Amino acid sequence: MIVSYILLLSWTFLVLFPVYWLFVTAFKLPIDVNTGPKYLMYVDFQPSDHAWREMFVASGDLVTRPYKNTAIVGFISAVLALILGSGASYALSRFTFRPKPGLVLAFVVCAVLVILMVNLEVPWQVAVAAGLGIFVLVTLTIGRRLKGSMTNDDIAFWLISQRMLPPVAVLVPIYILFQNFGLLNTYTALIVTYTAVNLPLAIWFTRDYFKSIPIELEESAFIDGASRYQVLYKIVLPLSAPGLVATFLIVLIFAWNEYTLGLFLSGADTQTMPMLVVGQNATRGPQWWNISVLVLVMIAPVVVLSIVLERFIARGILIGAVKG
């Protein structure tokens, strides 16, 4: 017991000290940072709000605008990733899919066709409709003859492998993609991108939680006449709430902090906070005080959210509720 506390407290110190350092740095004048370490406010240096004033007062909506953008993009994309992801992972953990490699190839060809059409000045709505049409046609005609051998695990691995390529390699293509759709500098571009980028994570994490739920519960519900969606909504999701909350927090944090893709897809109106943080390291070296202010401001809502959501991770609450 005492050992546990000592261990926990020492890790707490390791976690909190750097955050404390951010906090004091946010109130230091440049000279207090430059002339060696100063630890305590009012004791070895006088706090100054110069960085806060520079960020919030002197420069208008410099911080508030990207802050709003980060919140909008982060929350919407995290919710979308969680909804789409938990649906998909539930399907992957309860059904057997046998997609045919030939059909996957056909789909890829259709997608390329759509992009070609868009490049040839065909309106994108028409192009997408045409592409889908061709794909359905292929599926219905020759689809049945193709032999399939892919499994759920292949689909899952394919999904997670989407995260393997470093963003630098796909920056220009993704930029061109959204440029063709005329979506640069819109929330849509950022939300779609972050949702797609975070979906594999959401799917993989929720899949494990779903698998650990006893399947008997669901089967008895089916016997009682519940539909698939009712089972998902009333039994599976509540039972896996801790996992869903944890997953939501993670995808939210990923979207909240993403830099590279966001930088290229956003413009003046849609820039998010990480760009502002990176921007504090310009030709004059890192502006430590400004970086500290921005990082503190950035984590504040996430901290509050995790305090609120933490209770849902606590054991048993929801399980008890379902039983009651």
Added chain:
Amino acid sequence: MRKVTSVLLIVLLAAISLVSTGISYSQDKPFEGVNITVLTFDGPQIAEPLQRHAPEFQELTGAQVSVVTVPFADLYQIILTDQATGTYSYDAFVFAPQWMVDFANAGYLEDLTPYVEADADIQWDDIAPFFRNFSAMYNEKIYLIPLDGDFHMVYYRTDVLAEAGLEPPKTWDEYLVVAAALNGQDMNGDGEGDYGSCISKRRSAQAWQWFPSFASPFIQSLGTEQGAFFDTTTFEPLINNEGFVRALEIYKETGQYGPPDEETLDVGGTRTLFVAGRCALSLDWGDIGSLAVDPEQSIVQDKVGAVITPGSTEVIDRATGELVPCTPELCPYAVDGVNHAPVASFGGWSGGVSSGISQEKKDAAYAFFSYVAQPAQANVDVTIGKTGFNPYRISQFQDLTPWLAGGFSEKAANDYLGAIRDSLNNPNMVLDLRVPQNQRYQQVVTDPILSQFLAGEYTAEEAAQEISDQWEEITEEIGREDQLAAYIASLGIQK
């Protein structure tokens, strides 16, 4: 009655004059309804003056200017992506002129020569010759409007050097002597030893920008047109020679008299050390000058002097690559036998206009840059530290008043401006490497090899050989003829 009449008359006159000014005002707003978007990096410096002047400009001309900022590290790629894909989200850019050649060669930048010729207000001839004739131009066309002047200088602690009876260094060898003599002395009164020389050598930061300041005095002596990076007839790199190797050795030796983590310090780090009173010497752009007078940051007010970057008494013989002593023929611009080659590193933030936008927008964007660059605005901006603008106009050296108002003492202002003037007037100033894909030569190849050399993974000869080989490979890949033509064009050599 007479009184009433006269009052009426005055009112009437006032009304007429109001109306007439009103009319003339709307006639004077040639860009009413035009919106332009200017892209630059996250400030506050550079972006601040642009944002501050935008409403004034709108008042005058009706054009609405919005300034968009992105992180410095990604500015180049964003401009390139925007232009290459024909997106044209941005109408004009304020960027490092070294990138100009990539943009101008690809046709992304508007040729501003006719605009400048038709514009008397910009007082083009007042801009220092180096910026006017080299920095702003490529292939005899003006593509950029200089908004800032940048080159390296050596800063020194006047009090510390005076106490030790040392003169500010004129050559790199003297620099080493001074640094060695002062290293370990207490310079800020805290009882601990401080450093003889602070030069940031961090990778992926400014190290590759400092290095030409070390090498150039050994390599370039016949004026800007001679070039300090490539031979102007064969386009062979001027690297595999004794001068470059000697510069590498000096570069490494300065580290012995510097802070222990020099290799992880960027220029922000050495600046803070310098203004915290911990360094006797430092190599920097113009920024230390204005930082040192800021009481929020500095404890060395009025203790800072600046000199032109150190030179050399030897230069390489370009035929053999060996170092030979300076002669009047070899070093026509030498002062007291010392060949200085100040490097206009970075070249000063400059404005360029996209070629892919409507004529109306081009006119407005040019007019905006012209407005910011005009002496009325620029000569005040350069004295304010937070603008990040350093002097680049001749008139900016003639009047000390704005400098004194900006917090400089008369001596500090004279010292600071003197060093800038010495460098700017030097006909042997070095122009940054401006060939297509220069970032590959310098940031991708040279930067890590310099760092590996400091880490002891290469000897000086090996490092020079490696850089030289890799430069040759890039040249072969891009095309030697094209690169040579671009290099010559950037140096303004008439064929």
Added chain:
Amino acid sequence: MEEPPSHLNDRSRYVLLLPAVLVVLFLSVFPLLLSIFTSLSKIRFVKGGFEIEYIGLKNYEKLLQGSGQRRFLGRFDDPTTFGWIILMVFIAVMIYWLFRYVTGPRRRLFGVLMRVITIIIAVELLWLVIRTSSGRGLPGTLVVTLIFVFGGVAAQYILGLFLALLVTQNLPGKRFFRVVFLLPMMITPVGIGFLFRMLTDTLIGPMAPMWKVAGLYNFSWVNDPATARLAVIIGDTWQWTPFVFIILLAALEGLPTETVEAALVDGANRQQMFRYILLPQIIPVSTTVILVRIIEAFKIIDMPNALTGGGPGIATESVTLHAYNLWRGIDLGTSSALAYCLLFVATFVALVFVNFIRQRLLESI
């Protein structure tokens, strides 16, 4: 995989799965194809667009054999005796493993083929690591990345599991710890890079007095290749341990109370509880979290970039940072080729993990 009863295979499965697949496909097909093409080309920027010239495998050739080799793979030297021993032992183990499979009951030709390929690639990678780390050898960005991946992920998993187990005990104040431990993950990666640069600074960082006491006043630990890499791994671990922690914590908390109670009623002791109740609960999630961390760690860029800029020399330059530096020099072709080399290695490691290690672990419970 267990076959669910066929009556459960209703139409809803497509409604549930397809939206996610379509969204991912939308953003992956075109970029993937275009960047493959980019990696086989030389790109020039011209007015209103760019010219792409197909040059075959030249970009890859440059990285693997030409001038880029020294930076990407490293500088080679003959292995020391110790290096040879490690290599020999590794090969022996691999052959034994293959032998076990071939003589085992479940052998298939495809399986044998896959294992042979796996062994060849694994031995190649080890050979690369050994040759670049002995004598005058210098590790390139690939080896540095491998060090970051394995060092970082191992540290993060062990610490994360340990903390999760500690916190699930019914200690007063555990809710406080749960929130506090998540903090590092919430900070934007670049911000953490800057933060650690402040913390590691030997002159003005908070630990400066400690360095002085230790007599390290004129020494900077981020200047030495080994300690600089350690600094990056420490920063990365500080940042990502919470990630492992929260996932494992949720798995442990998701354990149905009645299962635990039933086990206690049956008189299970601590070890049995761990082996039969806890372990089966955390192994599937553990393998997932390790896989995800491996994949993410291969893309490590912000920490070395902000902390050391990749220096000293190229000691802390990861492949992603290398690719980013190339892309900043608008060498798009080589940059993409590098990214695909990384993709190859990452996919290899991930596949080995999923097919051999994860499978084995899941079967063991």
